[in-house]
């Protein structure tokens with residue numbers, strides 16, 4: 353897989369959707385890179401969190417992922 | 433003098449049992465007195481405010497916690513759960529009150545020294561309130577603020593030789609029974625494999641990998657002390673392939689009343705003299721036991737390893753020596769669909785640390801590949817099995833159908849013929865067939 357291209361696709365897709373939606377399930381990322389195995393996409397997404405491009409949101413039972421600092425969550429929690 | 437009036441909570445203390453309300457009040461008081469001169473890093477009255485917000489929730493009949501958050505420690509997508517109070521002005525001590533899950537040691541063995549260190553850390557940097565243990569098994573630290581998270585994580589990983597546990601859509605902290613460390617019934621070393629899997633799947637434990645949570649639990653025998661069969665997406669339950677070992681002299685000892693049945697566990701009731709037929713032979717769930725000429729016989733091929741007879745007469749009966757484990761899949765608590773018990777997938781597999789549990793890991797990874805590909809968001813493995821069918825899971829894991837997969841003949845056969853397995857396919861010429869085979 354071309355990791356750079358995959359990262360780019362993820363960022364563009366998230367930015368495009370950012371008006372209506374700021375948090376995504378891991379599965380939504382699989383759809384963005386349909387030719388890759390879920391496990392490979394998962395690794396790209398988790399690396400992007402480490403590189404501070406994306407961030408996790410967790411309810412405790414489920415994890416959602418979005419662009420870092422996007423959505424009202426960070427602000428509402430005084431965590432931005 | 434308590435900071436908040438809590439008449440409804442006070443009422444909870446009036447029953448016969450120890451009350452968490454009393455514990456909280458004790459902790460609130462200890463923090464206020466601060467006899468050990470701790471430099472509290474979060475508000476000293478956090479526990480008072482916790483009592484206050486809980487009282488308010490009882491009064492209103494609804495929660496005053498906001499659900500979830502983005503907080504965590506760097507590089508981890510689990511182990512920290514953001515919690516915020518929606519009444520921060522009235523209860524500033526718990527405005528930010530995050531939960532941390534700490535990976536419990538295999539078998540939940542600690543030294544008191546270690547427990548003291550954990551408590552000291554949590555008094556210093558958190559609320560001092562713990563939950564030992566959460567339902568998955570973790571040590572739960574209840575309530576701290578965001579700036580403390582990295583500090584606690586550093587201290588845990590660098591000085592206490594400890595790691596955070598799983599949360600969110602991660603592998604959850606694997607958990608196990610005490611196994612062979614104290615229990616003669618253990619059919620494999622639960623702690624060794626639990627520890628191994630925790631390390632082997634670090635990435636899955638710390639970073640979201642799945643459609644939803646995923647749990648491993650290891651029980652050394654079918655007594656299921658960690659209830660893996662009811663709670664784990666994959667339950668690993670010790671079992672044996674050969675015969676139950678019988679000591680006929682000890683059987684006679686039980687009949688004669690020389691040994692208390694169940695190791696004396698029911699000795700406080702007046703149950704009368706031990707009756708081997710009434711209490712063991714006749715209630716064996718598979719009816720595979722009998723007394724013949726005063727000797728206890730077991731038809732081992734019919735035995736389902738339920739453990740009942742062994743539990744009642746531990747001196748006389750012991751599991752066999754050709755041991756391994758069974759893998760069951762799909763158990764869960766009733767969050768989305770109803771509660772589900774595990775279904776048997778692999779009746780027997782060897783437990784071999786020398787090849788890094790190869791045979792077991794192979795099944796785990798095949799199940800994950802299927803679930804990651806096909807599972808819907810927030811769908812547990814058990815729900816996927818129900819939705820796509822047990823047979824589909826067999827296809828995906830390459831496991832051959834076998835009689836043990838069938839719960840009851842004819843009602844849920846799980847296994848259907850596929851067209852290419854039937855000579856002539858489903859469209860074979862019936863008239864032609866009938867020429868050679870009369871009805």
Ligand code: SF4
Pocket residue numbers: 609610611612615616617618619651652653654655656657658
């Ligand atoms: S599950 Fe079995 S082996 Fe494990 S502690 Fe319980 S009785 Fe012993």
Ligand code: SF4
Pocket residue numbers: 715716717718719720721730734735736737738739740741742
């Ligand atoms: S373990 Fe259970 S099924 Fe097997 S012989 Fe004993 S009581 Fe019967």
